[in-house]
Amino acid sequence: MxxxxxxxxxxxxxxxxxxxxxxxxxxxxxxxxxxxxxxxxxxxxxxxxxxxxxxxxxxxxxxxxxxxxxxxxxxxxxxxxxxxxxxxxxxxxxxxxxxxxxxxxxxxxxxxxxxxxxxxxxxxxxxxxxxxxxxxGIPIIGCLTNQLLANEVRSVRGIINGTTNYILTRMAYQHASFPQALKEAQDRGYAEADPTNDVEGIDAAYKLSVLAYLAFQQRVPPENIYREGISRLEVQDFRYAQELGYAIKSLAIANAADGAVQARVYPALVPVDHMLAKVDGVYNAVEVEGSLCGRVLFHGMGAGRExxxxxxxxxxxxxxxxMNGSGPPPLVAPREQAWAVKPIDDLYSRYYLRLNVSDQPGVLAQIAHILGDRQISIAAVVQKDTNPAEQTAELVITTHTAREASVQQAMKQVSDLGVVRQVSNLLRIEE
Amino acid sequence: MxxxxxxxxxxxxxxxxxxxxxxxxxxxxxxxxxxxxxxxxxxxxxxxxxxxxxxxxxxxxxxxxxxxxxxxxxxxxxxxxxxxxxxxxxxxxxxxxxxxxxxxxxxxxxxxxxxxxxxxxxxxxxxxxxxxxxxxGIPIIGCLTNQLLANEVRSVRGIINGTTNYILTRMAYQHASFPQALKEAQDRGYAEADPTNDVEGIDAAYKLSVLAYLAFQQRVPPENIYREGISRLEVQDFRYAQELGYAIKSLAIANAADGAVQARVYPALVPVDHMLAKVDGVYNAVEVEGSLCGRVLFHGMGAGRExxxxxxxxxxxxxxxxMNGSGPPPLVAPREQAWAVKPIDDLYSRYYLRLNVSDQPGVLAQIAHILGDRQISIAAVVQKDTNPAEQTAELVITTHTAREASVQQAMKQVSDLGVVRQVSNLLRIEE
Incomplete structure (x- = not known):
């Protein structure tokens, strides 16, 4: 109650x-x-x-x-x-x-x-x-004001405007020009008719001002945040950046040292192997660097109703x-009705199968037959690494979604085939 | 006080x-x-x-x-x-x-x-x-019990054992065998002398059991979590997976539907463009899929003193x-001493410069001279996209760390050179 x-x-x-x-x-x-x-x-x-x-x-x-x-x-x-x-x-x-x-x-x-x-x-x-x-939907504010509070925060860096990130992603992958990508964002409802607030970094500067106050307990008025928009970027900038090992992302950055803060919003080159370089489309991400936690990154949908x-x-x-009540509410309120915990046999997944087989005709047909009998549909087959001396080859098969129990039974049957030396590995594919 | x-x-x-x-x-x-x-x-x-x-x-x-x-x-x-x-x-x-x-x-x-x-x-x-x-240091538990509580959680998927992720990263990128990579992890102090708890997924199953209870308010005892270790993976699995567009990661997964939970820990193929595929080394990540927030991913250091x-x-x-006191403590306690907010001129950064120049000898020397005079050290120069009709070329220069004001002054001077048509873009490189 x-x-x-x-x-x-x-x-x-x-x-x-x-x-x-x-x-x-x-x-x-x-x-x-x-x-x-x-x-x-x-x-x-x-x-x-x-x-x-x-x-x-x-x-x-x-x-x-x-x-x-x-x-x-x-x-x-x-x-x-x-x-x-x-x-x-x-x-x-x-x-x-x-x-x-x-x-x-x-x-x-x-x-x-x-x-x-x-x-x-x-x-x-x-x-x-x-x-x-x-x-x-990214719980960055709660984390800065609660869970990460033991840290002295050194920097906050984020992709916090989904509209610009969508545009930059189109420019990077589809080689669209800025006007093309903007038009597309408008058609999809990601950008407004007057896109100034987004593409000129005004929206991101408001958000960065909020984050900086929480991170440093220090006011950084939005008008003191240096801003550059993304409209000056051209297709070749993305190409050259990529050749140099970078992605281009509009970053909002605030860092603090020696009693001073620096805050800015601009398109920047980010090394391709950095997590921020991998934030695509309308996704947002914020990376907090703290004295204890190191770098923690939060990634998720930055806007939208849900x-x-x-x-x-x-x-x-x-x-x-x-609220003060009769005591603190429970951290976790267990469900009254216990749920079943399903055994692995009931898993539905895609599968990766690696088989060591005799390098001779008809092998695949025998294996495919066994899989087909159990309603396991093959997505791809690749023959790899033939070994002429031993007359063996490696066969890699990926399946469409199938039931674990069926796949296990099929692999047992497959391993009994005379032409199969061994089922070397069975891994699930997690989409 | x-x-x-x-x-x-x-x-x-x-x-x-x-x-x-x-x-x-x-x-x-x-x-x-x-x-x-x-x-x-x-x-x-x-x-x-x-x-x-x-x-x-x-x-x-x-x-x-x-x-x-x-x-x-x-x-x-x-x-x-x-x-x-x-x-x-x-x-x-x-x-x-x-x-x-x-x-x-x-x-x-x-x-x-x-x-x-x-x-x-x-x-x-x-x-x-x-x-x-x-x-x-990843605030996943606080987020599941607080900020994300409005969601019905559908799944929790994570890389929650740094030791195995380090080993898998070595196997994927350095083509190390499992015994080699394990030895290396032990030498570096990431794996224990008896690595069973980590490589067989026991540690991850404990953690998944904790996460599942918070996500679903439903107990999933660690002994009911299906486990497969990583010791059976071979170098060629990583190669084949890569060719098929996947990384191999040891995932801990719990999902719920229709009053039943399924929980398992095993090495799985993850599409290379999924954020979880990009979690390398001793880093951890957890992705929560909720009814409202969609997929939120948390990434950070999964272990260590700090x-x-x-x-x-x-x-x-x-x-x-x-604690009950004289009222709730402040969400943010502003610093008594105001910090300076630095102007962009004081930024120290690396730079990407794209220049449109006359395609003739000696151009780079003139530009390099101006940069050198202002202590701006060049990291790389690439000449791109020569246009024979207009006798122009694009010059892309990256610098080592320099002061923004110096770079801006240098670019003003560079744009005045007769051989420079325009400074097409100036972007910061964020490492």
Whole structure:
């Protein structure tokens, strides 16, 4: 039984707001089971109540008046997913001043006013959390403010704008020009009609400002972050970089040493074997270098309805867990119904099989016959490394998805064939 | 001023214990500034007080009697970094039963008795945290139990044993045989004299059992996890896998569907463009697939004194923050002394320069002269894409580390040369 509810007022019912409303309503029981408390959606602020929306919210919850959330004593937490600085910042301040916990996805407000808002939260003894403001579903903010806190952070380096990373990935792999790649990103809905905020690094600078404050406990105003956009890159830059052993990525970097911070956003050459060079498409990644943890990298979806909702609801869970109740909620709430633990026989996987066989005609036919009898479909066969002296060859077979038990039985039968010296290896292929 | 101290008893002063003792003593002030509370080392349990140790701990703190920690009412939290199941598990139970918070790095105990220990902690209203038991400095446990909690987790896949990953990396890139690579890992201290626990996947199965419990809230006993070691892999498997577009990695995988879990540890083929295929050497990585966050990957050092200490102290920070005091500690405690924010002119970086120049002798000499005058050392020069019609060529120059202001001034001067049509691009190289 939930020991105490957390009543939530949601401000904004766009893409992310719709996701949050859906999860709180549809997965309320699952979350309540996990944390021992219910996160209850109470009211939702919208600008135009008649606008059609993807999220189903009961009529009575909808309001156009922010005071119905800000002045409602039953609402303990406000989720702001409106975006923009105004009136969002004003609502955030009002909510904190009214003693409400706040969860926001607003990178611009957090970059410009984060330190003041956090101080305000502290004065009013409430939480202000903003995991969704940077890196979408990647839990970078929680990690910087909690798990990695024993570290003196030396640097934060990240690919934190999915739009530019998508464009750069197209330029690198499809040799698209910048205008072509931008057009494609716009067609796919990854870039806006006016792409300035993304391609000129403004969005990334807001996010870097937020990360730098957490990493160094030191304000780095977005206007003090040096910025270069990606529009000057040409196809040959990618080619030359590749020849020199580098990828080109738009990086947001902040590092600190000797009581000074340096922060910048620009396209940079990254060695191809570095993990950041391997972050492609709309993915984001952030690498934190700490005095103890060394380099820790986080990689995931940096935007979108579901990943951002994951971050917002994660923050609400954090607040619900830290509420004073009858004691701390369980770290893990075991399921009442025990799940079966499946044996390996029930695994469905693709397989890699290496066989040592007689180098003579008809061998493959015999093996294929056995596999076919057990519904194991062959994806590829390669004959390798013939040994004329011993009259043997190595046969490498990959299969489509098959059941482990069938593959094991087939390999037992195969190993009994006169033409098969041994089944040298059986490995699973993990897609 | 700290509103309340957290007094800690440390059990074990080996590699990790030494790291924890050092950080709590040397960085006590920095941590206290960040969280508003002091984490105070009070007593340290050792087996042999005369053994020489790397960590300096005051004589009076050392004890060989566990009761001096377990029965001391002033000690609120016990850190167990002794390893092994006995007497560690007994001490953990005793500490929890005595109402003390517990932080442990003990994957074996957590895999075998984690659910019971967590229930015991819950009954006694204390925290049991174990970030250090899986993935070293990678904050995977905190993320599964907190930030990602809004997700229904579908799968956890990881490279969670650094020893085997080091061996497989040597086999893949240096074409070493398994015995050679194992010997090398032993020589470097990555593998033990008896490597069974690592190479047969026993260590990884313990860790996977811990991860699966957090991901699915469902116990998956380590003995129910299917295991295959890496000793049967041969050099040609890596070659064939590579030709087919795969890397071979020892993966620990648990996935859940329809009320059943499947968990296994084995070497598997992973597509080369998957992030897990790029995890090399002693690094670890864990990928969580959640219903909302999609695939989030965590990458970092999976073992070693500092990364493990980062995790242990991070758990202590978590406990200190959740203690009831005069209110929640600040999420970010800003530094009293403001740091300078350096301008881009002060950046030291390597550079990539692309110039469009006249295709004639002596051009490079003129450019090199200007760079040399400003102490900018050239790393590489490549002439690319000569255009005979326009009598131009592209010159790509990379530099060693230089100061941004010098490079910008030099490029201004270079662009004024009669033989230079334009400085087409200037990018930084981020190593």
């Amino acid at each position: 939930p020991s105490q509810d957390l009543n939530v007022g949601l401000m904004g019912l766009g893409v992310v707001g719709g996701g949050v409303a859906a999860v709180l309503q549809e997965q309320g029981d699952a979350i309540s089971r996990k944390i021992g408390r219910r996160i209850q959606l109470k009211k939702v602020l919208v600008r135009d109540p008649r606008r059609p929306r993807s999220a189903q919210v009961p009529e009575g919850m909808i309001t156009t008046n922010p005071e119905e959330i800000l002045a409602d004593p039953e609402i303990q937490a406000v989720v702001e997913v409106m975006g923009g600085t105004n009136p969002a910042a004003r609502y955030l301040r009002a909510a904190l001043a009214a003693g409400k916990h706040v969860v926001t996805a607003n990178k611009e407000v957090m970059a410009k006013e984060g330190p003041e808002l956090l101080a305000l939260a502290q004065r009013h003894n409430v939480h202000l959390l903003f995991e969704a403001s940077v890196g979408g 990943p951002t909702t994951s971050a917002v609801v994660g923050d609400l869970v954090e607040i619900a867990r830290r | 700290p509103s309340q101290d957290l007094n800690v008893g440390l059990m074990g002063l080996g590699v990790v214990g030494g790291g924890v003792a050092a950080v709590l003593q040397e960085q006590g002030d920095a941590i206290s500034r960040k969280i508003g509370r002091r984490i105070q080392l009070k007593k340290v349990l050792v087996r042999d007080p005369r053994r020489p140790r790397s960590a300096q701990v005051p004589e009076g703190m050392i004890t060989t009697n566990p009761e001096e920690i377990l029965a001391d009412p002033e000690i609120q939290a016990v850190v167990e970094v002794m390893g092994g199941t006995n007497p560690a598990a007994r001490y953990l139970r005793a500490a929890l039963a005595a109402g003390k918070h517990v932080v442990t790095a003990n994957k074996e105990v957590m895999a075998k008795e984690g659910p019971e220990l967590l229930a015991l902690a819950q009954r006694h209203n204390v925290h049991l945290l174990f970030e250090a038991s899986v993935g070293g 990364p493990t200490t980062s995790a242990v102290v991070g758990d202590l920070v978590e406990i200190a923050r959740r």
